[in-house]
């Protein structure tokens with residue numbers, strides 16, 4: 001099966017062949033840690049997590065190296081620290097911890113490397129010095145600027161010419177720039193801002209220098225895949241590319257460029273609904289991370305995604321359906337089975353969908369087919385068939401980072417041990433009452449369960465329960 005990925009530079013899908021199948025490299029631009037992430041920032045994390053899982057499946061888990069940076073030097077961080085009257089590290093540590101906690105809750109695997117900008121300042125200074133030496137950058141008024149006119153194919157990634165950029169006024173005009181599109185590689189720090197020594201005075205690097213340097217230092221050039229949100233194509237990735245190529249005499253930087261589309265919050269009128277909670281840190285108080293993950297994967301990563309309360313509800317129902325089938329299977333089998341022990345044709349369908357430029361909507365519908373197959377197997381009663389269908393659903397789900405939890409935990413996640421004990425005891429009494437045809441008692445127990453916020457689901461394998469939403 002050929003993996004095809006859409007390459008922003010080529011503007012089309014191309015067969016993906018890594019430079020070295022024993023060491024497939026991927027870099028995704030990470031967070032600037034000055035506040036809680038926006039739900040839009042979670043989309044690339046989840047989309048590229050699916051790609052990471054797929055690459056690990058194809059090339060082996062030990063042969064994929066994924067790096068995502070942490071921007072811990074930035075004007076917004078400085079401002080936040082000044083506002084609170086604390087050290088910059090207090091801000092960056094607080095919000096990096098929150099970011100990792102939230103992305104863990106969304107089921108994203110931690111990248112192999114998470115380099116921090118402040119650990120690579122000297123390497124950035126060295127790269128900038130190299131650019132000045134080979135005529136790609138110049139010093140002016142304590143700043144070092146990249147000379148865009150020295151980069152013959154500047155604009156190739158975003159499809160913009162230098163003239164377009166001036167006309168569109170997407171670039172900051174400053175008196176010390178030779179050309180308005182020239183961008184800052186190094187700038188002087190204001191009093192009380194973090195600073196590092198350099199040949200051009202004490203200061204700090206520009207944002208774009210960070211990724212080019214860390215990509216080279218952490219992964220080595222060229223990398224196979226460079227990813228991020230569509231808003232990063234220009235100027236961030238265009239500038240990363242220009243300086244990296246200039247520093248390496250026009251050599252290759254990234255073999256594939258991948259960008260995810262926007263998350264659209266404007267589709268629904270503003271109201272106090274979950275669809276308008278745009279901070280995962282808050283949303284995850286009310287909604288399981290797996291529901292948010294399903295919602296984020298429900299549209300193809302390059303398409304815009306309408307973020308609405310209805311989407312969150314649909315995603316929860318979808319997961320209820322899958323976990324419901326898994327729960328019934330486990331009750332019949334009396335155990336969890338051996339995920340990965342078997343891969344049938346429906347699992348291949350899911351892999352095939354993902355291999356076509358991460359077609360997650362098709363892959364999710366593949367999970368429904370697997371759960372239908374599991375339901376049929378449960379109906380048929382053949383234990384080996386049930387086991388096989390159960391394991392296939394878990395195996396395919398793992399590629400998407402879904403349905404890996406214990407189904408009982410999924411349905412009863414919010415219940416403490418005290419409540420669980422009460423419910424289980426009431427269910428036993430209810431079964432006894434029903435066996436004895438003592439309907440008044442059975443009805444009274446049902447009422448008690450209802451008052452506890454519990455929904456009872458009677459099935460062929462007995463009663464199961466979940467908490468009401």
Ligand SMILES: [Zn+2]
Nearest residue numbers: 029030211236
């Ligand atoms: Zn970057």
